[in-house]
Amino acid sequence: MEGSVLKTCREEWDELDKEFVQLEEDHRLYQKKLEQMITAQKKCMESIAHHRYRIKKINESLKKESRHQQSAEDKSQIKDLQQKIKERKEAFHEMEEILPHKNGPYLKIILGEVNVSLLNKADKFQYKQEYERFKLVVTYVVMILSLLVLSVSYHRWLDATLHFLLVWYYCTLTIRENILRVNGSRVKGWWVTHHFISTVCAGIILIWPEGYTYQEFRTQLIFFSLYISMVQVMQYYYQSGSLYRLRALGMRHTMDITVEGFMSWMWKGLSFLLPFLFLGYVYQLYNAYTLYHLSQHPGCKEWQVLALAGIFFILGMGNILTVGAVIRQKMKKEGISLQSLYNKYRFLADKNN
Ligand code: COA
Numbered sequence: 001m002e003g004s005v006l007k008t009c010r011e012e013w014d015e016l017d018k019e020f021v022q023l024e025e026d027h028r029l030y031q032k033k034l035e036q037m038i039t040a041q042k043k044c045m046e047s048i049a050h051h052r053y054r055i056k057k058i059n060e061s062l063k064k065e066s067r068h069q070q071s072a073e074d075k076s077q078i079k080d081l082q083q084k085i086k087e088r089k090e091a092f093h094e095m096e097e098i099l100p101h102k103n104g105p106y107l108k109i110i111l112g113e114v115n116v117s118l119l120n121k122a123d124k125f126q127y128k129q130e131y132e133r134f135k136l137v138v139t140y141v142v143m144i145l146s147l148l149v150l151s152v153s154y155h156r157w158l159d160a161t162l163h164f165l166l167v168w169y170y171c172t173l174t175i176r177e178n179i180l181r182v183n184g185s186r187v188k189g190w191w192v193t194h195h196f197i198s199t200v201c202a203g204i205i206l207i208w209p210e211g212y213t214y215q216e217f218r219t220q221l222i223f224f225s226l227y228i229s230m231v232q233v234m235q236y237y238y239q240s241g242s243l244y245r246l247r248a249l250g251m252r253h254t255m256d257i258t259v260e261g262f263m264s265w266m267w268k269g270l271s272f273l274l275p276f277l278f279l280g281y282v283y284q285l286y287n288a289y290t291l292y293h294l295s296q297h298p299g300c301k302e303w304q305v306l307a308l309a310g311i312f313f314i315l316g317m318g319n320i321l322t323v324g325a326v327i328r329q330k331m332k333k334e335g336i337s338l339q340s341l342y343n344k345y346r347f348l349a350d351k352n353n
Pocket residue numbers: 128180184185186187188191228231232235238239242273277280281319323326
C-alpha cells in the first residue's frame with residue numbers, strides 16, 4: 001500500500017517537473033520582456049527630454065522673430081508653428097502618463113527613490129478609489145470618536161486619542177496625495193498644503209496643556225470635528241461619483257454617459273455640496289475669532305491659542321479662495337459667465353413678475 005502511494009507521488013513529481021521546465025521558460029521570457037520594457041521606457045524618456053529641449057530652442061527663436069516687423073505670411077507661419085508646438089506638448093503629456101515619474105522632494109524624503117508610478121489606467125483608478133475609501137473609513141472613525149468624546153464625561157486621554165488620530169490621518173493623506181500627483185492627478189496644491197497645515201493644527205491641539213483656554217474651546221472644537229466629518233462623507237459621494245463617471249467617459253463606447261450628462265451631474269452635486277462646504281469655512285473663521293479672543297484673556301498663558309487662531313484663519317481663507325477659484329475655472333471651461341447667469345436669473349425673474 002505504502003509502495004503505491006510513493007509511486008503516485010513519484011509520477012506526480014515527474015509530471016510537475018515537466019511543467020516546471022515550461023514555467024522556467026515563461027519566466028525567462030518575462031524577464032527578457034521586463035528588461036526590454038525598462039530599456040524602451042528609458043529610451044522614450046530620453047527622447048521626450050531631447051524633443052522638449054529642441055522645442056524650447058525653436059520657441060525662443062520664434063519669440064525673438066515675432067518681436068520684429070513681419071509680413072502677414074510670416075505671422076501666419078509663426079502662429080501655425082506655435083500651435084503645432086502646443087499640440088506636441090500635449091502629446092508628450094499623454095505619453096508620460098504611462099512612463100515612470102520622478103518623486104517630488106516630499107516623497108523623496110519620506111519614501112526615498114522608490115518608484116511609485118502606476119503605469120496603467122486601471123491601477124491608477126484603483127489607487128484613487130482606494131484613497132477615497134480610506135478617507136471615508138477614517139472619517140467614520142473620527143465621527144464616532146467625536147460623538148463618544150461629546151457624550152461621555154471628560155477624559156484628556158480620549159481627547160488626545162481623537163487628536164492623535166487626526167495627526168496620523170492628515171499626515172497619511174499628504175503622502176497619498178503626493179503619490180496621486182506623481183501619477184497625474186490634478187489635485188490642487190492647496191488641498192495638499194491644507195492637509196500639511198491640518199497635521200500641524202492637530203499636533204498643536206494634541207500638546208495644548210490642560211487649563212482654562214482648552215476647556216473653553218474644547219466643545220466648539222469637537223463639534224467642528226463632527227461637522228467636518230459629516231461634510232467629508234458628502235464629499236466622498238461627490239468625489240467617488242465623479243471618479244466613476246469620468247472613468248465611464250474614458251470608455252464611452254461601452255457605457256451610456258456623455259460629457260453633457262457628466263457636467264449636469266457635476267453641477268447638481270456641487271450645488272448640493274457647496275453650501276455645506278462654505279458653512280464649514282465660516283466655522284473655521286469663527287474658530288479663529290474665538291481663539292483670538294481667548295488669547296487676549298488674562299488667564300491665557302499658552303502660545304497654542306494664538307497659533308491655532310492664525311492656523312484656522314489661514315485654513316478658512318485658503319479654502320474660500322480655492323473653492324471660489326475652482327468654481328470660476330469650471331464655469332469658464334463650460335463657457336458660463338457670471339453675466340450669463342445673472343441674465344438668465346433676471347430673465348426668469350422678469351417672466352415671473
Ligand atoms: N482633496 C483631494 N483631492 C481633491 C480635492 C480635495 N479636497 N478636491 C479635488 N480633488 C481632486 C479631484 O478628485 C480631481 O482628481 P483627479 O485629477 O485625480 O481626477 C482633481 O483634484 C481635480 O478636481 P477639480 O475638478 O478641481 O474639483 P472637483 O470637482 O473634483 O471638486 C470640490 C471640487 C470643491 C467639491 C472639492 O475640491 C472639495 O470638496 N473641496 C473642499 C475640500 C475641503 O474643504 N475640505 C475640508 C473639509 S470642509
